[in-house]
Amino acid sequence: MTRVAVIMGGWSSERQVSLSSGKGMAEAARQAGFDVVEIDAKRTLSQQLLEARPDVALNALHGPWGEDGCVQGLLEILAIPYTHSGVLASALAMDKDKTRAIYAQHGIDIAKGGAYDVKDLAREHIMAPPYVIKPIAEGSSFGVFIVREGANRPPKELVDGTWTFGDQALVEEFIPGRELTVGVMGDRPMGVTEIVPLREYYDFAAKYEAGGSRHVIPADLPAKVTEAALAASLKAHQALGCRGVSRSDFRYDDATGRLVILETNTQPGMTPTSLIPEQAAHIGYDYPSLVRWMIEDASCPR
Numbered sequence: 238m239t240r241v242a243v244i245m246g247g248w249s250s251e252r253q254v255s256l257s258s259g260k261g262m263a264e265a266a267r268q269a270g271f272d273v274v275e276i277d278a279k280r281t282l283s284q285q286l287l288e289a290r291p292d293v294a295l296n297a298l299h300g301p302w303g304e305d306g307c308v309q310g311l312l313e314i315l316a317i318p319y320t321h322s323g324v325l326a327s328a329l330a331m332d333k334d335k336t337r338a339i340y341a342q343h344g345i346d347i348a349k350g351g352a353y354d355v356k357d358l359a360r361e362h363i364m365a366p367p368y369v370i371k372p373i374a375e376g377s378s379f380g381v382f383i384v385r386e387g388a389n390r391p392p393k394e395l396v397d398g399t400w401t402f403g404d405q406a407l408v409e410e411f412i413p414g415r416e417l418t419v420g421v422m423g424d425r426p427m428g429v430t431e432i433v434p435l436r437e438y439y440d441f442a443a444k445y446e447a448g449g450s451r452h453v454i455p456a457d458l459p460a461k462v463t464e465a466a467l468a469a470s471l472k473a474h475q476a477l478g479c480r481g482v483s484r485s486d487f488r489y490d491d492a493t494g495r496l497v498i499l500e501t502n503t504q505p506g507m508t509p510t511s512l513i514p515e516q517a518a519h520i521g522y523d524y525p526s527l528v529r530w531m532i533e534d535a536s537c538p539r
């Protein structure tokens with residue numbers, strides 16, 4: 238029987254989300270007939286893996302270490318086949334500034350903006366509001382600020398130094414309109430989901446609290462927009478060199494018809510009610526079949 242180590246938890250700010258993804262995937266892998274061992278990742282992860290002796294690692298981590306190439310590198314050193322993207326794609330996708338350069342190089346539309354020193358952002362508006370300030374390498378909407386039209390100064394958190402996401406931040410023009418997300422499974426875009434937030438914007442609570450948002454799949458869009466979103470997500474997945482499942486987030490401005498990519502998640506949320514399991518169901522994979530697909534797709538490139 239194939240022995241699968243589900244690596245979850247860890248010590249990033251997304252620990253709790255990862256624990257839910259991991260518990261869900263471990264249960265599904267058992268249902269799919271695998272021998273499962275759950276690992277709450279510590280700094281001693283290499284030891285934990287050596288003791289567990291898995292045939293495959295199912296990566297359920299989110300955020301730094303688990304999503305940025307570090308754990309992927311460790312798994313390659315230990316010669317354990319693992320799910321999702323490899324070292325380079327993980328590291329690239331974790332850096333939203335570097336990712337933007339790759340999107341642009343491949344003709345995928347991005348918001349106007351770039352990386353700036355936080356102290357410059359705190360001094361005065363770097364561009365005319367509305368604009369967005371976000372960490373270069375975080376997830377789950379942690380540290381995201383929307384500077385509204387008419388705001389007379391940058392967010393006070395930047396000015397008073399309580400923004401703790403590094404010396405640099407990414408600034409982007411605010412793209413009005415709708416929030417779309419598209420999963421990719423191998424070489425197949427899975428479907429377009431519209432996320433209708435029931436709050437002001439798609440923040441942490443709106444993403445993870447029950448009733449925080451409504452998911453519409455397939456999104457009610459003109460066929461051309463759906464096709465464009467599916468194509469852009471596959472292009473992003475391939476341009477970054479992703480493997481397994483990824484999920485790209487977009488804004489669609491229906492007033493202008495503009496479709497703008499925000500980011501590609503190489504370790505998208507996998508709780509049973511997350512977006513990827515919903516999209517998988519839409520193309521005929523129930524949750525255990527999706528997890529089985531991931532495990533069978535695992536590889537160790539070196």
Ligand SMILES: Nc1ncnc2c1ncn2[C@@H]1O[C@H](COP(=O)(O)OP(=O)(O)O)[C@@H](O)[C@H]1O
Nearest residue numbers: 348369375376377378379409410411412439499
């Ligand atoms: N340029 C933008 N225009 C409009 N909204 C944005 C923009 N960038 C981010 N947002 C909002 O903030 C949320 C989080 O941003 P995102 O880049 O997806 O980072 P993460 O999900 O990794 O925190 C998005 O889902 C969106 O609602």
Ligand SMILES: [Mg+2]
Nearest residue numbers: 377486499500
């Ligand atoms: Mg996002």
